[in-house]
Amino acid sequence: MTKPSIVVLGSNFAGLAAAQKLREYAGDDVEITVIDRKNYLLFVPNIPSEILDYNRNPALTMHMDIIHPLAEDRIRFVQGEVMTFDVDQQTVEYVPTERPGAAYERLHYDYVVFALGTRLAYDAIEGFAEFGHTVSDTYYGERLRQYLHQEYRGGPVVIGSDLFHQGTMTQNLVPMASAACEGPPVEMTFSMLAWLRRHHPRSAGSLTVFTPGETIAEDAGLNNVSALLKMAAEAGVHYKNNVRGIRRLTAEGIEFADGSSLEAELKIVFPDWRPHAFMKGTPIVDDQGFVLTDMTMRHPRYRNVLACGDAAAVVVPKLGYLAHITADMAAKQIAMDVGRLDPAVANIPPHFVVNCLGDMGDKRAFFINSDTWYGGTLEQLRAGSRVAYFLKMQYKDLFFRYKGKVPEWGIPVANFIASEL
Numbered sequence: 001m002t003k004p005s006i007v008v009l010g011s012n013f014a015g016l017a018a019a020q021k022l023r024e025y026a027g028d029d030v031e032i033t034v035i036d037r038k039n040y041l042l043f044v045p046n047i048p049s050e051i052l053d054y055n056r057n058p059a060l061t062m063h064m065d066i067i068h069p070l071a072e073d074r075i076r077f078v079q080g081e082v083m084t085f086d087v088d089q090q091t092v093e094y095v096p097t098e099r100p101g102a103a104y105e106r107l108h109y110d111y112v113v114f115a116l117g118t119r120l121a122y123d124a125i126e127g128f129a130e131f132g133h134t135v136s137d138t139y140y141g142e143r144l145r146q147y148l149h150q151e152y153r154g155g156p157v158v159i160g161s162d163l164f165h166q167g168t169m170t171q172n173l174v175p176m177a178s179a180a181c182e183g184p185p186v187e188m189t190f191s192m193l194a195w196l197r198r199h200h201p202r203s204a205g206s207l208t209v210f211t212p213g214e215t216i217a218e219d220a221g222l223n224n225v226s227a228l229l230k231m232a233a234e235a236g237v238h239y240k241n242n243v244r245g246i247r248r249l250t251a252e253g254i255e256f257a258d259g260s261s262l263e264a265e266l267k268i269v270f271p272d273w274r275p276h277a278f279m280k281g282t283p284i285v286d287d288q289g290f291v292l293t294d295m296t297m298r299h300p301r302y303r304n305v306l307a308c309g310d311a312a313a314v315v316v317p318k319l320g321y322l323a324h325i326t327a328d329m330a331a332k333q334i335a336m337d338v339g340r341l342d343p344a345v346a347n348i349p350p351h352f353v354v355n356c357l358g359d360m361g362d363k364r365a366f367f368i369n370s371d372t373w374y375g376g377t378l379e380q381l382r383a384g385s386r387v388a389y390f391l392k393m394q395y396k397d398l399f400f401r402y403k404g405k406v407p408e409w410g411i412p413v414a415n416f417i418a419s420e421l
């Protein structure tokens with residue numbers, strides 16, 4: 001008998017974890033293939049600290065090889081661009097990306113796991129290429145680092161997000177958010193403030209953080225956010241809410257969708273997290289193009305289609321921690337189907353929590369752990385903590401050392417230590 005063929009699309013946090021967990025839970029009873037256009041994992045969360053705390057090119061430190069870890073688990077890796085898929089024929093079409101000119105290939109699957117993340121739509125922000133900065137990949141991170149040290153003259157700084165267009169078909173499972181992921185603007189605000197104090201002390205009072213919504217990082221717990229905003233205000237940071245989105249960036253500043261504007265020399269922005277164009281209109285997505293799933297991460301109709309991480313409609317905010325737990329859930333479901341995991345274990349839905357360690361500069365960080373966004377009562381915050389910063393750095397080291405397989409005790413122990421500070 002041939003083994004079920006599992007194809008995992010994407011190999012960053014969600015895809016790598018799904019493939020590794022699947023091998024762990026299902027053993028060698030399944031064939032696993034992973035497809036990603038690049039052959040390394042981009043460790044996004046620590047890019048800000050690489051630039052602002054260590055003044056390092058993040059491309060040198062934030063890429064982790066995925067070819068060897070996957071090979072060690074007998075997982076086939078294809079470096080290719082996923083182009084289309086057909087859920088009735090159970091096929092995926094991709095084109096190898098190592099050299100241009102490669103021919104399209106088609107792969108049959110028994111199960112497919114969508115872990116393709118999203119498309120960060122900087123190209124939808126007028127003026128971004130000329131006047132914008134960001135930290136969501138190593139290219140932009142390095143560009144910001146060069147700008148700060150070579151061009152920045154100490155003028156006003158704005159940091160914030162564009163409006164997020166969340167699909168409406170999972171409203172019964174997760175609330176509607178105005179921004180996809182506002183941990184990064186909050187952490188950039190504190191760490192940029194620390195950087196300004198060191199390099200341009202007179203400019204530290206000219207930093208504004210903005211949000212398209214009523215409250216920044218509303219998913220992190222309203223009491224947590226009030227406490228962080230109070231700290232920021234006491235440090236001289238200005239706050240602008242309800243801007244409804246970014247209209248355009250100019251040499252002079254930023255214009256918002258609500259008609260207001262701010263003067264700024266440095267504009268650090270986060271875009272709309274959009275689904276990939278080829279996902280839109282397919283039978284498995286919501287009204288925006290995010291993959292529809294229930295809380296077991298399976299499509300309600302196509303039960304052999306699963307999704308995890310940022311690509312999944314129920315994952316809001318778009319957060320690495322949620323990528324980790326939804327990948328685990330998807331792997332458990334497939335392992336259950338092939339008879340390797342007890343349904344009583346495999347069907348326990350993941351507990352969604354906004355869990356985040358954010359850099360605040362000067363080797364301090366905040367720790368947020370809250371499930372109020374999902375209707376719970378958990379709301380923890382530790383801010384300005386050296387231990388939280390140590391944990392953030394240790395997590396990255398642990399992740400690289402164990403090639404993505406962070407020991408089971410890693411996150412609970414980090415949470416315990418952070419909450420006991």
Ligand SMILES: Cc1cc2nc3c(=O)[nH]c(=O)nc-3n(C[C@H](O)[C@H](O)[C@H](O)COP(=O)(O)OP(=O)(O)OC[C@H]3O[C@@H](n4cnc5c(N)ncnc54)[C@H](O)[C@@H]3O)c2cc1C
Nearest residue numbers: 010012013014037045081082116117309310318319320321
């Ligand atoms: C600046 C910043 C800081 C952050 N900090 C934190 C933090 O502190 N904690 C936290 O929990 N989260 C944080 N996040 C969020 C976190 O980075 C994301 O939630 C996480 O990366 C999602 O993982 P993913 O695997 O679902 O998607 P992605 O990381 O987007 O990975 C998607 C993968 O799919 C591949 N891919 C996409 N399209 C194709 C295609 N057509 N063909 C082949 N391959 C394709 C990509 O190459 C990529 O490898 C931060 C985000 C940003 C921008």
